[in-house]
Amino acid sequence: MQIAIVDDHPLFLDGLTALLTRIDQSFEITAFACGADLLASIDTADPAPALVISDLSMKPINGLALLSALRAKGFEQPFILVSGVDETLSEAELQASGAFAFVPKSADLPTLREVIFAALDTGSTSGSGGKTFKSGGGRNGSSDYQVTTLTPRQLEIMRIIVDGGTNRDIAGQLKISENTVKTHLRQIFQVLGVNKRTSCISKARSLGLI
Structure with a gap:
């Protein structure tokens, strides 16, 4: 190959x-x-x-x-x-x-x-019958596969969450505002397809992100 x-x-x-x-x-x-x-x-x-x-x-x-x-x-x-x-x-x-x-x-x-x-x-990007990839590939339709990645900052936040850190803890350790923390969390939840912290931690672990 x-x-x-x-x-x-x-x-x-x-x-x-x-x-x-x-x-x-x-x-x-x-x-x-x-x-x-x-x-x-x-x-x-x-x-x-x-x-x-x-x-x-x-x-x-x-x-x-x-x-x-x-x-x-x-x-x-x-x-x-x-x-x-x-x-x-x-x-x-x-x-x-x-x-x-x-x-x-x-x-x-x-x-x-x-x-x-x-x-x-x-295979060929112009071929037919392939899966739809939400993270790229130029195909239309519903996605049945998604490449899941987090930015280095988002991974830092995930590690603090795993240790039981609150939004205030995250803001203090990373020297960012709590509003910025909330923005990052919304993005993380969206990437992982979850809506609460416990599910977020479970999904990140299952994907080997943390």
Whole structure:
């Protein structure tokens, strides 16, 4: 199974290559230091990669621009965006880009494994009969799968909640306002599909987030 990874940070390229090998030794990984190198290889690659994993913030071609350029070349395989900075993409942005999913580089190995195999399972992004992915993929309809990730700050809040911390405790430890805490909690509940703290903790544990 051919997988291409693109990142302008050599350490991340090496690290992700090692992680993917741990996930499945049958993966054949090709690493690219910039999007232009991948684009140049697409015309001659045989077979083309079954999946591309790319950093979102790169120069001179960022991840979104790389995805657009690949689609223009007729590349229809799944594309996963990753980022190491405190940023994310909304569902609308993912749908518009055609990316399969966005995954923070802080995600753990089980989460990365889940996303990768789900992406590989879809095959061609233009094919029919595939599942609908709420976190990306550009498909319409009801979702039967959702890639669940939390930002580093949201994970900090979850750990405090697990220890029995109140909103005031969270605000004090993280030096943010209680209103900000409430905003984060609403976002966490929405991501996990829950409406109370006990369910939130249970769901986060079941997904291996905490």
